[in-house]
Amino acid sequence: MDAYGTSMHRRFLRYVGASIIVLSCISASWSGEKASEYEGIGRPATDEEIRVWNIDVSPTGEGLPPGEGTAKQGAQVFAAKCAVCHGPTGTEGPKDRLVGGQNTLQTPTPVRTIGSYWPYATTLYDYIRRAMPFDAPQSLTPNETYSVIAWLLFQNQIIAEDVVIDAQILSKIEMPNLNGFVPDPRPDVR
Amino acid sequence: MNDAQKKIDRRMFLRHSASVFAFNAATLALSSAKAEELRISDDPMRVPGDLPRPYGTRSPFESLTRTNGAGPGAPHGWANNASNNVNSLTPLQALHGIVTPSALHFERHHNGVPTIDPARHRLLVHGLVDRPLIFTVEELKRLPSTSRIAFLECSGNTRDGWREAQDVMVQDLYGLTSTSEWTGVKLSTLLEAVGVRREATWMLAEGSDAAGLDRSVPVTEEVLNEAMICYGQNGEALRPEQGYPLRLFLPGFEGNINVKWLRRLKLGTAPFMTRWETAKYTDLMPDGKAYQFTLVMEAKSVIIHPSGQQQIQPGFHEINGLAWSGRGKVTKVEVSLDGGRTWSTAHLQEPVLPKCHTRFRFPWHWNGQEAILQSRSVDETGYIQPTREELVKVRGTNSLYHYNAIQSWRVDRNGRIWNIYA
Numbered sequence: 001m002d003a004y005g006t007s008m009h010r011r012f013l014r015y016v017g018a019s020i021i022v023l024s025c026i027s028a029s030w031s032g033e034k035a036s037e038y039e040g041i042g043r044p045a046t047d048e049e050i051r052v053w054n055i056d057v058s059p060t061g062e063g064l065p066p067g068e069g070t071a072k073q074g075a076q077v078f079a080a081k082c083a084v085c086h087g088p089t090g091t092e093g094p095k096d097r098l099v100g101g102q103n104t105l106q107t108p109t110p111v112r113t114i115g116s117y118w119p120y121a122t123t124l125y126d127y128i129r130r131a132m133p134f135d136a137p138q139s140l141t142p143n144e145t146y147s148v149i150a151w152l153l154f155q156n157q158i159i160a161e162d163v164v165i166d167a168q169i170l171s172k173i174e175m176p177n178l179n180g181f182v183p184d185p186r187p188d189v190r
Numbered sequence: 191m192n193d194a195q196k197k198i199d200r201r202m203f204l205r206h207s208a209s210v211f212a213f214n215a216a217t218l219a220l221s222s223a224k225a226e227e228l229r230i231s232d233d234p235m236r237v238p239g240d241l242p243r244p245y246g247t248r249s250p251f252e253s254l255t256r257t258n259g260a261g262p263g264a265p266h267g268w269a270n271n272a273s274n275n276v277n278s279l280t281p282l283q284a285l286h287g288i289v290t291p292s293a294l295h296f297e298r299h300h301n302g303v304p305t306i307d308p309a310r311h312r313l314l315v316h317g318l319v320d321r322p323l324i325f326t327v328e329e330l331k332r333l334p335s336t337s338r339i340a341f342l343e344c345s346g347n348t349r350d351g352w353r354e355a356q357d358v359m360v361q362d363l364y365g366l367t368s369t370s371e372w373t374g375v376k377l378s379t380l381l382e383a384v385g386v387r388r389e390a391t392w393m394l395a396e397g398s399d400a401a402g403l404d405r406s407v408p409v410t411e412e413v414l415n416e417a418m419i420c421y422g423q424n425g426e427a428l429r430p431e432q433g434y435p436l437r438l439f440l441p442g443f444e445g446n447i448n449v450k451w452l453r454r455l456k457l458g459t460a461p462f463m464t465r466w467e468t469a470k471y472t473d474l475m476p477d478g479k480a481y482q483f484t485l486v487m488e489a490k491s492v493i494i495h496p497s498g499q500q501q502i503q504p505g506f507h508e509i510n511g512l513a514w515s516g517r518g519k520v521t522k523v524e525v526s527l528d529g530g531r532t533w534s535t536a537h538l539q540e541p542v543l544p545k546c547h548t549r550f551r552f553p554w555h556w557n558g559q560e561a562i563l564q565s566r567s568v569d570e571t572g573y574i575q576p577t578r579e580e581l582v583k584v585r586g587t588n589s590l591y592h593y594n595a596i597q598s599w600r601v602d603r604n605g606r607i608w609n610i611y612a
Contacts, residue, residue, distance in 0.1 A: 038383040041332050042323035045314055050322060053314050053454055056394055056404055059463045105478035110588050112469065117480075120463045127465040130402030134301060137400050181472060181482040189576040189584045 057126040061171025064125055068166040069147025071154035077144045078151050081133045090155055095134075099155040102176065115156025119181055121173040124149045146170070254284050256294055257361055276300070277344070278431075279365025282494050282512065288539075288547040289339065290368035292424045297431045298344050298366065300401035304451055308427075308435035311398070313419070317457035320385030327421060327435045333375045333383065336418065338441065340545045341514045343367035343487050345444035345471060351578065351593040355611050360497040363597075363609065367514070369547040370432075372439050373422030378414045380455075390457035394464075395438045398453035405447045406461035407440065408483070416441050416545075419452065442516030442545040443485045444591070446471055476586035487516035489575045490594040491523055491550070491567035502556060502605040509536075509552040515569035516545055522568040523550040529562035529598065529612040530577065536565070544570075561601040562612050578611050 057063040079088070086092070090099035090113075101111030110116075114124065128145050131137050140148070150165040158173065159165070256278035277298040280290055290296075297303075308327045316322035347366035350356060390409055397403040407413060418439045421428060428434040433450030440448055446466060461467065461483070473481040491513035496502045513520045519542055524533040539549035550565065567575045578595035598612040 036321075036383050036385060038333060038379070041329045042315075042325040042383060045316055045322040045324045049324065050314065050316050054316070054456070055402070056396065056456065056462055056464070058458070058460070105474060105480075106476065108588075110474055110478075112474070114469075118465075118469050120468065123463055123465050123468055126404070126462075130404070131301065131400070131465075137301065137402065180478065181468070181480050184481050184484045184486075186481070186484060186486070186488060187573055189580050 055126075055130055057122050057129075059120045059122050059171075061122055061167055064122065064167035064170060065142045066167065067142030067146050068164050069143050069145070069150050070164055071147075071151040071159070071161045073143075074147035074149065074151025074154075077140070077148045081136075081140070082148065085134060090152065098152055102156075105177075105180070113156065114152055115158060115176060117177050117180070119175055119178050121149070121153065121158075121170055121175055124152065125170060254281050254294065256280060256296065257365070259362075259365065277366065279361050280368045281361045282364055282367075282492075283360045283497055283500070285494075288369050288512070288541075288549050289424065290370060290547075292370065292426070292429050292432070295342075295368040295370060295423075295429065295432060296344065296366045298346075298445060299399065299431070299450070300403055302400055303430050304399045305430065306398065306435060306451060311435050311453070313436060313452060313454070315380060315384045315455045315457075317394075317455075318387040318390040318459070319381075319457055320387065321383075323384050325380075330375050330380075330419060330436070331421060333379050335373060336376055337371055337373040337422070338418070339369060339371045339541075339543055340439075340441040341367055341369045341487075341547045342439075342445055342448060343490075343514070343516075345446060345484070345487065345591040348490075348593045348597075349590055351595060352582075352587045352590065355609050357499065358609050359499045360492060360494055363498070364492050366445070367512075367547070369514075370423045371425065372418060372420045373425075374418040374420035374436075374439065377417035377419060377438075380419055381414070381457075386457055389459055392458050392461050394454070394456040394458065394462045395447070395449040395452060396454040396456075397433070397449045397451040399451050403446075403449055403466065404462065404464045405449055405466055406464065406483075407438070407447060408461075408485075409457070413440065440485075442487060442518075444471065444487055447485060471591060473585065473589035473591050475589065481589075484592055487514075488592065488594045489513070489515035489517065489520065489567045489569040489573050491520075491565040491575060492597045493525070493563050493565050493599060496563070496601065496607050497599055498607055498609045500607045502601065502607070504556050504558040504605070507554045507556055509554045509563065511550055511565055512547045513538075513550055513565065513567035514545070514547050515567065515571075515573065517573060518544045518570040520548040520567050521570050523548070524566045524568075525550075525552040526564040526566070527554065527561050530564050530566075530596070533566065556601065556605070558603065558605075560603055562610070563599045563601065564596050564612070566596050 085095040086098050091097055097111060098114050101113040101116035104111045104116060125145060128148065146165045150163065153159045154161050258275065259277040259279050278296060280294050280296045311327055313325045344366035348363050350363060393407045393409050395405055395407055420437050420439045421435055423429060423432055428437060436452040437450040438448055438452050467483060473484050491511060493509055493511040495510050496507060509525055513523045523536045523538060525536045526533050536550040536552040539551060542548050575594060575596055581595045598610050600608040600610045602608065
């Protein structure tokens with residue numbers, strides 16, 4: 001835990017934060033701004049509550065927890081918990097194909113996989129943590145999640161086998177199809 | 191036992207049978223023998239009828255159901271395997287008016303329908319707000335409320351339109367759209383309560399299902415004006431399949447972003463790029479690029495009577511169907527009987543509401559000759575529903591989602607209706 005994580009420090013920060021809220025409420029009423037007329041409906045969320053609920057991960061890496069893993073470790077996790085749906089190498093199914101498909105997006109039978117289609121590696125953490133394995137979502141530890149991500153990126157030839165994936169490395173990985181998306185141009189059919 | 195007693199006993203037996211049928215209504219299609227038994231009960235004018243019931247149910251003679259769409263590319267039919275049992279389709283071919291009964295509203299979920307105790311459910315609103323707050327369902331109901339009748343359509347509706355035409359019913363092709371009256375709190379009210387900051391331009395919405403489904407919502411003027419946090423559907427609480435006790439509702443936007451079982455809203459400055467808005471629900475174009483955040487459902491229409499796999503007789507038919515647009519009101523629906531060579535304007539049934547199913551009607555005498563029936567909708571932005579040829583010319587056939595081309599039904603000389611591309 002870093003220097004800012006001590007409980008005393010946090011209490012101090014919360015005190016400062018509370019003072020700022022009080023001051024801004026006062027200044028709001030001074031400046032004639034209307035405070036919410038719904039005050040008292042809904043209770044303030046504590047930092048701890050937000051920390052527990054806040055499970056998303058953004059492309060900047062915000063929200064990635066501590067932990068790490070390698071493709072070698074991930075191979076074991078994948079075989080035990082993922083292969084039953086995605087196949088031993090992530091290509092066989094029966095559910096979503098995860099590996100391969102590069103250079104197929106312009107063909108009559110595109111294969112959308114992590115390697116061929118996904119624009120952000122951080123999405124892997126967001127999705128696997130919250131939704132996988134299908135029969136036991138949110139059951140993987142951070143290390144297991146990083147490991148299985150490392151294995152998927154290695155299988156898709158995006159990283160070398162010995163790369164240790166953690167929060168910092170994952171948020172810096174550039175996916176092959178990063179520039180494969182355009183904003184909605186519709187109406188596009190005239 | 192005298193005659194009167196016998197009559198009462200029989201009546202009680204029937205009532206008991208009826209309640210058993212009602213209890214099993216979801217899964218039971220009444221056998222014709224049992225229906226017959228009810229039908230031949232005593233003259234209804236000479237026997238007192240059933241007593242009031244605490245919660246109503248449809249007539250035991252009605253057996254209309256949703257059908258199972260299974261996963262993409264999988265055959266239709268109810269699947270036992272949970273991971274293949276991902277949606278159900280609204281039986282449009284037999285519904286009246288514009289509102290879909292809650293029990294027949296289509297479903298699409300990504301890891302089953304959770305059972306949530308509303309007393310324990312909470313909604314957290316945080317991120318770029320002055321006051322991160324946690325709301326109970328009861329607290330949300332204390333805030334000013336609003337109601338609106340609007341359609342909800344999965345962006346994968348009619349996805350088979352991108353492939354070869356199959357001989358299917360309208361339910362198979364178009365069953366992933368429904369209309370309800372939705373009731374809840376305006377998103378803008380909630381954001382006012384938490385003191386949303388000006389720099390907040392995107393909002394993550396997250397469900398409390400086993401998929402933890404999360405989507406990024408652009409905080410635009412349109413969204414602020416129209417988005418709702420809903421707890422009501424057609425006058426009562428949301429159905430579990432529709433997000434009980436809380437769902438996000440964004441009129442006109444693709445179904446997936448209307449996050450069900452809503453537990454969290456997080457305000458930010460950029461899209462969160464979840465799996466659902468990158469790997470899925472993006473539209474792959476012929477050049478290998480994909481459209482992203484294609485949220486609005488463009489104007490669409492379909493003739494429901496007569497439609498695929500139906501059989502008609504020569505003589506009078508009221509052609510009728512549904513038209514809708516995620517950009518606003520439907521202003522015109524035209525019908526063609528000759529595969530799009532000539533068009534006539536159909537009558538629009540009131541009410542015609544923005545971003546809502548609109549019923550259209552067109553009288554027709556079928557003379558027994560082959561015909562190709564089409565409908566074409568126009569919305570208040572002037573957008574005209576395209577032909578399949580026009581759509582495919584721009585988007586190819588790999589985009590999976592947002593298919594909205596003109597539907598063609600071929601009536602052969604025997605009166606059999608076929609799904610075709612014309």
